[in-house]
Amino acid sequence: MRRLLLAALLLLPLHPHAQTFPERPLTLVVPFAPGGTIDVLARVLAPELSAALGQPVAIDTRPGAGGNVGAAYVAQQSRPDGHTILFTGAGLASSVSLSNLGFDPVRDLTPVLGVGAIPSLLVVSPQSPHRDVASLLAAARAAPGRVSYGSSGPGTGSHLAGVLLGAAAGVELLHVPYRGSGAVYPDLIAQRIDMLLDVMASSIGQVQQGTVRALGITSRNRSDVLPQVPAIAETVPGYAFETWVGLFIRSGAPEGTQRRLEAAALTALQAAPVRERLRLSAAQPIPAESAAFTAYFRADVERWAEMVRQGRLQRSE
Numbered sequence: 001m002r003r004l005l006l007a008a009l010l011l012l013p014l015h016p017h018a019q020t021f022p023e024r025p026l027t028l029v030v031p032f033a034p035g036g037t038i039d040v041l042a043r044v045l046a047p048e049l050s051a052a053l054g055q056p057v058a059i060d061t062r063p064g065a066g067g068n069v070g071a072a073y074v075a076q077q078s079r080p081d082g083h084t085i086l087f088t089g090a091g092l093a094s095s096v097s098l099s100n101l102g103f104d105p106v107r108d109l110t111p112v113l114g115v116g117a118i119p120s121l122l123v124v125s126p127q128s129p130h131r132d133v134a135s136l137l138a139a140a141r142a143a144p145g146r147v148s149y150g151s152s153g154p155g156t157g158s159h160l161a162g163v164l165l166g167a168a169a170g171v172e173l174l175h176v177p178y179r180g181s182g183a184v185y186p187d188l189i190a191q192r193i194d195m196l197l198d199v200m201a202s203s204i205g206q207v208q209q210g211t212v213r214a215l216g217i218t219s220r221n222r223s224d225v226l227p228q229v230p231a232i233a234e235t236v237p238g239y240a241f242e243t244w245v246g247l248f249i250r251s252g253a254p255e256g257t258q259r260r261l262e263a264a265a266l267t268a269l270q271a272a273p274v275r276e277r278l279r280l281s282a283a284q285p286i287p288a289e290s291a292a293f294t295a296y297f298r299a300d301v302e303r304w305a306e307m308v309r310q311g312r313l314q315r316s317e
Helices: 002-011 037-053 065-077 091-098 133-142 157-169 185-189 200-209 255-269 272-280 290-309
Strands: 026-030 057-061 084-089 109-124 148-151 174-177 195-199 213-217 242-250
Touching (some): 037 255, 037 272, 091 157, 109 157, 109 200, 109 290, 133 157, 133 213, 195 200, 200 213, 255 272
Parallel strands (some): 148 195
Antiparallel strands (some): 084 242
């Protein structure tokens, strides 16, 4: 079905600007620290985008504020011509309600491509006394607020996954924010913090190398990639959390440019290296095409807004 849509997109009459797009090299903005999920995927996706568009695609890493520094740059400072692309995750949707932003992601950014939804792994140090999720949660019940988890920053997937786990399990966990998931691992391995809920794209390598131990996966069922790792839902019924990732550009680009970029991004998504990286990340498909991904993104924005209205999450000052 996606191949048919791609063919149709390529045959559509384009705005005159799109006939020359891209006019220069493109920039793929990664708003998280090197080594994290988005960074890992970006380094596979960028060459495929370059091949599809016929121009170099450089990665520009702009971490900070849970991805909002890079997102703000694209939304406010980049040209609205499609040459600067934001590659970000689900934290963008929750930040609308949780953070005081200087921009409106719904208004100022245009969704281009839904890449996939990736579960997280709950990982601990190899020296951790906890061998399963039940043991970890038992410790949290015995000492409320003492069992800690690191995150990529407030409002990021690794933070929200922990919030949902604490709520679902009825325990109080201590949140310790960092500048990107890659920065969490040294403290996790040294047991200065107790656990991390990190997306599989970046955590699976650490697990396979033995630098951390996986106690559970946040998808509803076990993954074929790591079938020995139980779903957290086996211990905490109903718990599930997956982080979507996708491409955005600053709003205002010509319609033909948007269509050209969407078609190229769909082509890149089907490339073997990208598909393999997503498979290894246990990614699940989400609406990929721009219109469907826009609806998906806005529904996620509303989901977190409702959680704030219900008092499950607090807006930062």
